[in-house]
Amino acid sequence: MNLALWIAAGLLAAVALAGGITKTFLPKEKLAAHEGGRWTADASVRFVKTLGILELLAAVGLVLPVLLDIAPVMVPVTAGCWVVLMVGAMITHGHYGQFRHVMVNAVYLALAAFIVWGRLGLESFTV
Template identity: 35%
Template sequence: MELAYRIVAAVLALFYAYAGGKKVAQSREQLQPMMGWVDRVPMPLVRTIGTLELLGALGLILPPLTGIAPWLAVAAATGLALIQVGGIALHLSRGEARLIGLNIALLATAAATVWLGTVWR
């Protein structure tokens, strides 16, 4: 189970490091083609979401790797799942139900990571 956790957590961490890094570093105009929702969300909130995604990515990898506070990995995966719940709610509120496929996949992956994180200990 530990190997399964490491693989799923690594894939999830790579995705969130990329997406979070873009939200933190790029302007609204640069994000707009990939993330249409940034037009109605204040940039400080977009930056906060990006920062939380980056911290979540680190939280998935560092605690199990170092052996320090491994429960933080489960907390990070839970936080990333909650970010996707918010993303689904945002898309639905904008009438973009067709766009929630990625959010659902990321939510399911984060939930699987929570489950694997509780099993491998």
């Protein structure tokens, strides 16, 4: 179970890192040109960059606290925040009729919920 939780956290961290880098460093116009980024055309640059920074922080928060053995409880807390972020992403993509992206976000949400459930109960880092 511990290995499965690590794999899930690593996958989500990679997704968060990729999304965070693109939202933080690519121009909004370039993001809006892609199907999954159409929503950015209607969002402010500040909002898109803020989401990018939050995703970068999530990438760090999903793995670094345990690796450094500093506040490992932050891993499930970060995963819980990711659940909330994915609910917002699913609503946004649904609004734009991007149901394939809604399903991808649902998978990310399920992985994050698995981490929360596993790390707060079954495989706590503090045991």
